[in-house]
Amino acid sequence: MEHIELFFKSIFIDNMVFATFLGMCSYLAVSKKVSTAVGLGAAVIFVLAVTVPLNWLLDQYILQEGALSWLGEEYASYDLSFLSFIMFIATIATMVQLVEIIVEKFSPSLYNSLGIFLPLIAVNCAILGGSLFMQSREIPSIGLALTYGVGSGIGWFLAILAIAAIREKIRYSAVPPALRGLGITFIITGLMAIGFMSFGGMLTGGDEKKEEKPKVEAKVEKEKIKKEAKEIVAENTNIN
C-alpha cells in the first residue's frame, strides 16, 4: 500500500516537471518530436531507477549524521551530509557512464535508441533532483527509494510525451508570431501544470478529512461565541 501510494504520488502529485520544474531544460529542448521524447523519457526512467536507490544507500551508510557507526563507535559522531551534493553528482555521472557502457555491450538496439540521450542525462536536473528529494523527504527504505525513482521517472516521461504530442500538433495552428516556439511551449506547460494540480486531492481523502472536520466546527463555534460576545458588548454599549 505504501508503495502504491508513493508511486502514484510521485507520478501525478509531485510530478517532476509540473510541480517542481525539474528537468525543464531537456524537457523544452528535446520535445519537438514524439519519437525522440520517448527515447529520452525511457532513459530518464532507467537512470532514476538506478541512481535513487544507490544514492539512498550512500546517504544511509555514509553521509547522514551517525551513518558511519557501522565502522565502529568512534565514527558514530561524524556528519558528512555537507558532502551529499558532490557524492550524489559523482554517483550520477559515473552511473550514467556505466549504464551507457553496459547497454552498449548487451543491447545494441536499445543503445541505438537511448544512446545519444544518455550523456545528456548526467546534467538533467530531474536526476539530481530525484536524489535530493529522496534525501530531504527522508524516504525510509531502499524499496521505497526504488519506487520513488521509477515513479518520478514515469511522471517525467508522461510530461515530455504529452508536450511533444502537443507540439507536433501545434505546428498547424495560428500562434501569434512572437509566441511561436518557446513562448507557447511555456504557456502550454503552465496550463498543463494547472491541470496536474487537480491530482493534488487524490491521496488526501479518507483519514485526513475526518480529522479536519472537527477542527472546522470548532472554528465555527469559536466564531459564534465571538459574535455573541460582540453583540453582548454592543448591546451593553447601546444601553450605556
Added chain:
Amino acid sequence: MGLLSKKDVALIKDPLFDNNPITIQVLGICSALAITAELKASIVMSISVMFVLGLGNVVISLMRNIIPSKIRIIVQLIVVATLVIIVDLVLKAFAYELSKTLSVFVGLIITNCIIMGRFEAFALGNGPWRSFLDGIGNAVGYGLILIAVGFFRELLGSGTLLGIKVLGDPIEKTGLYAFGYENNGFMLLSPMALIVVGIIIWVQRTKNKALIEEN
C-alpha cells in the same frame, strides 16, 4: 573604459537581453522557476548563481588546457558541486530560514544547464578574465528574468515586495484593498511562473522581431 575593452562590454551586455540565457538560450530554467514566488528568494538565487558561474568559469578556464576532454563533464560537475556546497553552507549559516525555502534548489544549481552550458561554450575556449565577464553577464541576464518573475508573482500574489506591504493591508482594508482589490493567490502557485515567463518571452520577441522562431 580602460579596464574593459569594447568586446568585454559586449560579453556582459549581450546576455542581458538579446542573448538572454533563459528566454533565448533556454538554459537554467530547471532550478529557477520554483523559487520565484517571492522576490527575496529570487534575488538570493540570482546572487548564488552569479557567484557559482563567475568563479566556476574562471576555474574551468584556468584548467582548460589540462582537462582531458573525455572526462571533462565529471571535472566540471565536481568544480560546480564544490562551489555550490560553499553557497549552501554560507546560506545555512547566515540565512537559515531562506535556505529552508530554497530547499533542494540550491543543490540543483549544480545541474543548472546555464552553468554547464557556459563552461562548454565559453570557458573551455577562452582566458580567465573574459570567462569571468561572460559568467557574470550570463548570471545577471538570468537574474534579471528571475527577479522580474519574482517581482510580479509576489506583487500580484501576496501584495508585498520583499515582505513589505506595498499595496496596503488586506486584513485591515487599507490602501488598494479599500477599493475592493483582492490578491490573486493563483500567482503564488508554481504553474504561474511558467506563464509569466511565457509572457516575458512574448513581450521580448514582439519588441525584437529578429528573435522570432519558426514553429
